[in-house]
Amino acid sequence: MDIKINGSDQIAKKRGNMLRDITLGQYYQTDSVIHRLDPRVKLVTTICYIISLFIVDNFIGYIIAGLFLALIIKLSKVPVKFMVRGMKSIVFLLIIAVGFNLFLTPGETAVAFWKVRITWEGIRLASFMAIRLVFLIMGSSVMTLTTTPNNLTDGMESLLGPLKKLKVPVHEISMMMSIALRFIPILLEETDKIMKAQIARGADFESGNLIKKAKSLVPLLVPLFISAFRRANDLAMAMEARCYRGGEHRTKMKPLIYKKRDGLAYGVVVCYLALCVVFGKILL
Numbered sequence: 001m002d003i004k005i006n007g008s009d010q011i012a013k014k015r016g017n018m019l020r021d022i023t024l025g026q027y028y029q030t031d032s033v034i035h036r037l038d039p040r041v042k043l044v045t046t047i048c049y050i051i052s053l054f055i056v057d058n059f060i061g062y063i064i065a066g067l068f069l070a071l072i073i074k075l076s077k078v079p080v081k082f083m084v085r086g087m088k089s090i091v092f093l094l095i096i097a098v099g100f101n102l103f104l105t106p107g108e109t110a111v112a113f114w115k116v117r118i119t120w121e122g123i124r125l126a127s128f129m130a131i132r133l134v135f136l137i138m139g140s141s142v143m144t145l146t147t148t149p150n151n152l153t154d155g156m157e158s159l160l161g162p163l164k165k166l167k168v169p170v171h172e173i174s175m176m177m178s179i180a181l182r183f184i185p186i187l188l189e190e191t192d193k194i195m196k197a198q199i200a201r202g203a204d205f206e207s208g209n210l211i212k213k214a215k216s217l218v219p220l221l222v223p224l225f226i227s228a229f230r231r232a233n234d235l236a237m238a239m240e241a242r243c244y245r246g247g248e249h250r251t252k253m254k255p256l257i258y259k260k261r262d263g264l265a266y267g268v269v270v271c272y273l274a275l276c277v278v279f280g281k282i283l284l
Contacts, residue, residue, distance in 0.1 A: 026144065026185050028078050028082065028146065030077045032075060032077040032078075034072060034077075035077075035147075037146075037262060038155070038256055038257075038258055039151040039152055039154060039155030039256070041262045041265045041266065042143050042147055042155070043152075044159070044266070044269070045072075045143075045265065045269050048269050048272075049068070049272075050139065050140070052273060052280075053132045053139075054132070055277060055280060056280030057128075057280060058279075060279045060280060061280020062280070064272070065135055065276065066135065069135055069138060072139075073138075076142055076145070076146050078142065078145050078146070083138055083141060087138070090133065093133070094133055098129055099126075101125040102118060102122045102123065103117075105119055105126075106119060106121070108120050110123060149179075152177075153175055153178035154174075154252060154254075154256055156174040156177060156178075157170055157174040158256055160174065179235070186231070187224070190224060190228075191220070191224055194227075195220055198220060203216065203220075
C-alpha cells in the first residue's frame, strides 16, 4: 500500500512539474529596462520579431535573431533557466514539425536507409523550423513575462484604436485576450489540484495504450471544464455587479505615455529588421 501511495505521489509530482513548466501567460516581477518599456513597444517588437523569423532564410539571419533575443532576455533580467523550462511544453510539437520537414522534403539525398530518405534540403528546412519555433516561443514568452495583463490590455487597445472607426469592439477584444492570458496560470494550478485529487482516488494517467490514456483524462477534463465555466460565470457576474462598461468614455488610471527609452527601443527594432532583411534575405 505504501509503495502504491509513493508511486502516486511521484506521478503527481511529475505531472505538476510539467504543468509548471508552461510559462506562457505568467508574469515575472522584477525591475528591468524591458519591464519599464511601454507595452505598445513590447507588442510591436514581438510582432516584428515574429515577422523577422519568417523573413530570414539563412543561418546568418537566425544568428542575428538569436543575438537580438539573447540581448532582450539579458535586459529583461528573466532567468535563462526560466525561459528554457518553458520550452519543455512544445517538445512534442517540435519533434513533429522537425520530423515532417526532415523526412518528407524532396531533394538531394544525404542519408538513405530502408525506405527512408533524408535530403540536404530536408535537413536545412528542419533546422530552420526548429530554430524558428524555439525563437518564436521564447520571444513571445518575454512579452508576457515582462508585461502585466492590465498593461497588455491597454497596449493592445491603443494599437488597435484605429479599428474603432470600423465599429470593431477593440476594448472587448483586448479584454478577452488579457483575461485569457491571466487565466492560463490559474487553470494550470487547478489542473494540478484536480490531478492530485484523482490520483489519490486511484486514477491512473500513466499505464495503458494511447486510447486508454485518452479515456483516463476524462476524470480530469470534466471537472476542469466545470471549474473553468464556473470561474468565467463568477467573473461575468462580478463585472456586471460593478456596472462595468468598457469602450468609449472610460478613463485610465495609468495612461500610456511614450518616453525617450520607448523611442530608442523603436529605433533598435528598425535597425534589427534592416539587418534581417540585408543579411537574412538579400545575402543568400
